[in-house]
Amino acid sequence: GAVVSQHPSWVICKSGTSVKIECRSLDFQATTMFWYRQFPKQSLMLMATSNEGSKATYEQGVEKDKFLINHASLTLSTLTVTSAHPEDSSFYICSARGSEAGPPREQFFGPGTRLTVL
Amino acid sequence: GQQLNQSPQSMFIQEGEDVSMNCTSSSIFNTWLWYKQDPGEGPVLLIALYKAGELTSNGRLTAQFGITRKDSFLNISASIPSDVGIYFCAGQLSPYTNAGKSTFGDGTTLTVKP
Numbered sequence: 001g002a003v004v005s006q007h008p009s010w011v012i013c014k015s016g017t018s019v020k021i022e023c024r025s026l027d028f029q030a031t032t033m034f035w036y037r038q039f040p041k042q043s044l045m046l047m048a049t050s051n052e053g054s055k056a057t058y059e060q061g062v063e064k065d066k067f068l069i070n071h072a073s074l075t076l077s078t079l080t081v082t083s084a085h086p087e088d089s090s091f092y093i094c095s096a097r098g099s100e101a102g103p104p105r106e107q108f109f110g111p112g113t114r115l116t117v118l
Numbered sequence: 119g120q121q122l123n124q125s126p127q128s129m130f131i132q133e134g135e136d137v138s139m140n141c142t143s144s145s146i147f148n149t150w151l152w153y154k155q156d157p158g159e160g161p162v163l164l165i166a167l168y169k170a171g172e173l174t175s176n177g178r179l180t181a182q183f184g185i186t187r188k189d190s191f192l193n194i195s196a197s198i199p200s201d202v203g204i205y206f207c208a209g210q211l212s213p214y215t216n217a218g219k220s221t222f223g224d225g226t227t228l229t230v231k232p
Contacts, residue, residue: 004160034219043206043224044161093160106151107220109160 003027004096006110013084014118021079021113023094029074030096034107035067038091050077074098084117091115124207124223131197132231139205139226140191147209150183150190151220155204164205165192197230204228 003026013019023033032051036044050056050071058064066088068080077096081088091114095107124141131137141150149168153161165176167183167190174181180193190209194201204227208220 006160041227044222046219046222049219091158095160106163106166108163109153112158112160114158 002106002108004030004094004108004110006094006113008113009111010114010116012116012118015085016083018080018082019084019115021081021092021094021115023077023079023096023110025075025096025098025108028096028098030077030098031074032097033071033077034095034097035069035077035079036093036095038093038112040091044093047079081115084115086117089115089117122207122209122221122223124226126226127224128227128229130229130231133197133199135197137194137197137201137228138191139207140189141207141209141223142189143209143221144188146187147211147221148187149210150181151208151210152179152181152190152192153206153208155206155225157203161206194228197228199230199232202228202230 005024007022034049035047037047038044046059047062048056048058048069050069052071052074056069071077091112093112095109097107122141122143151166152164154164155161165174165181170183170187171185172183178195183190204225206225207223210220
């Protein structure tokens with residue numbers, strides 16, 4: 001149990017376009033989802049925390065208008081990178097946490113989405 | 119903000135050897151988590167620790183929650199080639215506030231030579 005999926009697993013886009021990444025909890029209801037960004041050989045950097053049905057809480061330095069997060073249901077959160085530029089190229093990982101997914105302290109991670117902006 | 123110092127940054131060991139890595143923090147955490155990440159994939163939870171002093175095992179892996187609540191270590195015994203990957207520690211201040219947000223260490227890259 002406690003499986004989290006992400007789609008797409010990789011995406012290549014042109015500079016200036018927008019890209020949407022989906023994160024789904026497949027076998028539990030995720031009351032909270034987290035979005036991370038990871039550069040090569042670096043740690044995970046938390047971008048934002050989203051709770052179902054409410055606005056996301058962004059970490060300091062993360063542009064809300066650039067990285068739009070929607071958590072419309074208990075099993076789906078989306079991250080939209082708007083007007084993407086090459087510096088947005090990165091590995092984006094979501095995690096989900098829910099009251100039914102074992103102890104509430106645990107986060108379960110998706111497999112990540114590799115974004116390359118040309 | 120809270121910071122985690124994870125060491126060593128990388129390790130190169132022979133198959134069969136034991137491995138030890140640790141994380142220290144300048145402030146207290148109430149939960150410690152250890153994850154493993156394979157290339158191009160998301161982290162997978164290995165061990166979760168909830169009480170100061172707690173020692174927990176998962177197969178060849180053993181982790182402890184430091185008594186001061188400011189540190190944790192992970193040991194891997196009798197390493198095998200599939201142990202290769204990046205190991206991250208993560209601390210949570212509280213599972214019930216901040217939506218259980220975790221702070222991650224910088225990772226330990228493990229290479230196992232057959």
